[in-house]
Amino acid sequence: MKKIAISTLAVLMACPAFAGPNQTSSWQLFGLDPYIGIRGGVTYENLNYKYNGKKDTLSDVVFQGRAALGLEVCDKVRSEIEWSMYSKAKDHADFNTANRIDVETKMQTLLWNTYWEFGEYQIVRPFFGVGAGVAFTDVKRKGEDIVKHSESKTRFSAMGTLGLTFDWEKFAVDVAARYNYVDINSGMHDFGGDIGVRFMF
Numbered sequence: 001m002k003k004i005a006i007s008t009l010a011v012l013m014a015c016p017a018f019a020g021p022n023q024t025s026s027w028q029l030f031g032l033d034p035y036i037g038i039r040g041g042v043t044y045e046n047l048n049y050k051y052n053g054k055k056d057t058l059s060d061v062v063f064q065g066r067a068a069l070g071l072e073v074c075d076k077v078r079s080e081i082e083w084s085m086y087s088k089a090k091d092h093a094d095f096n097t098a099n100r101i102d103v104e105t106k107m108q109t110l111l112w113n114t115y116w117e118f119g120e121y122q123i124v125r126p127f128f129g130v131g132a133g134v135a136f137t138d139v140k141r142k143g144e145d146i147v148k149h150s151e152s153k154t155r156f157s158a159m160g161t162l163g164l165t166f167d168w169e170k171f172a173v174d175v176a177a178r179y180n181y182v183d184i185n186s187g188m189h190d191f192g193g194d195i196g197v198r199f200m201f
């Protein structure tokens with residue numbers, strides 16, 4: 001997983017080297033205009049966790065960071081590979097026991113996203129998007145009188161988003177609301193928002 005993250009960041013760092021100083025699009029890939037994107041925001045993470053015959057909902061607000069490498073297919077459509085990292089989520093419940101049981105969740109995702117922009121405005125345009133890929137999760141359980149348990153899994157993940165893009169040709173600012181589903185335990189649901197910058201070259 002770390003090798004994938006390092007490789008992705010290396011590609012994102014290397015891409016601007018191909019950019020020229022005086023062109024609206026200095027190079028193309030199969031006739032498509034590339035871009036890189038950096039995003040950050042907060043997420044309300046909601047994990048349905050089952051233990052000792054009882055299922056409970058564990059929630060926390062976490063920070064998220066995203067890096068993307070994408071292509072503008074046309075004026076209205078863009079597609080990208082996005083790597084996301086989330087800060088650690090923590091919550092607790094009793095799960096029909098006499099003691100408090102703490103559950104910690106770490107997560108990263110690798111998604112292929114596609115966005116459609118609509119409207120005739122040149123600078124401000126709404127968009128919606130969908131994505132699918134994998135999530136790398138690590139869920140730990142600990143408490144008094146129970147054995148510590150840690151489980152790392154790679155599972156399916158899906159994303160839906162709505163937002164606004166502010167486009168100035170060389171770069172764009174995106175403000176988005178996101179929903180992300182991860183197929184771990186009895187299901188994880190994330191509701192968040194972020195703001196990001198895309199650099200076109």
